[in-house]
Amino acid sequence: MSAAREKTAIFGGTFNPIHMGHLCLALEVLEKGDLDRVLFVPAGVPPWKSSNKDLASAEDRFHMVSLALEGETDLLVTDLELRRKGPSYTLDTVRILQQENPDKEFFFLLGMDAMAGIRSWYGWEELLALVPFRVMTRPDTPPGILERVLPEYGCEGNRFFCSGRPEIRRISVSPFTVSATEIRRRISEGRPVTGLVPDKVAAYIRDRGLYTHV
Numbered sequence: 001m002s003a004a005r006e007k008t009a010i011f012g013g014t015f016n017p018i019h020m021g022h023l024c025l026a027l028e029v030l031e032k033g034d035l036d037r038v039l040f041v042p043a044g045v046p047p048w049k050s051s052n053k054d055l056a057s058a059e060d061r062f063h064m065v066s067l068a069l070e071g072e073t074d075l076l077v078t079d080l081e082l083r084r085k086g087p088s089y090t091l092d093t094v095r096i097l098q099q100e101n102p103d104k105e106f107f108f109l110l111g112m113d114a115m116a117g118i119r120s121w122y123g124w125e126e127l128l129a130l131v132p133f134r135v136m137t138r139p140d141t142p143p144g145i146l147e148r149v150l151p152e153y154g155c156e157g158n159r160f161f162c163s164g165r166p167e168i169r170r171i172s173v174s175p176f177t178v179s180a181t182e183i184r185r186r187i188s189e190g191r192p193v194t195g196l197v198p199d200k201v202a203a204y205i206r207d208r209g210l211y212t213h214v
């Protein structure tokens, strides 16, 4: 009998910057027992957010994720999307990870706010057919949104089914009201972000003078 494949959640995002919400949620998802690792994938060129004038460079965002994950054995980061040219499409990222790591079973992890816009993602139908999703609840985004966004799915509690596609699961997580938008705003107003981002990330933001002009 072959050994069970390691279950890895691909956690894509802009991480502009990474915050305690991202970190605590990833740990909470692992604690729930169904996944073995969370792989953070900072977007190189985010398809929707690349024109934001407060978007830190891909290198800075990657570096902040690396600092935040120091000492965490089950939270990993990859620069996969930084090494690719053009917009960082999740569909391409998932395909590459699956092809390069046949020993791993991949899941795609995202927040409910991101899931609400899934039908506008590049190749969204192929993506939903390629990888099982894990969708985290998020304050201000009603949990019922999943039923509305994916009417073709049948639903049993937190599990969503559609013929020919892997299952989608909704994960109820602790409500973190923190967002990267709020953190950037606070920094631009000269207000502290203590406790909202890891200390090393706060120091990096300060040293590099990030987000001072929004």
Ligand code: ATP
Binding pocket: 012, 013, 014, 015, 016, 021, 022, 025, 109, 110, 111, 112, 113, 114, 115, 136, 137, 138, 139, 175, 176, 177, 178, 179, 180, 181, 182
């Ligand atoms: P911004 O405020 O700039 O939109 P963000 O805080 O949503 O940023 P992203 O880098 O866009 O951070 O998020 C990466 C992923 O983490 C997305 O799937 C997003 O839905 C999820 N996420 C971020 N913060 C939370 C939160 N507080 N609760 C649940 N999911 C979250």
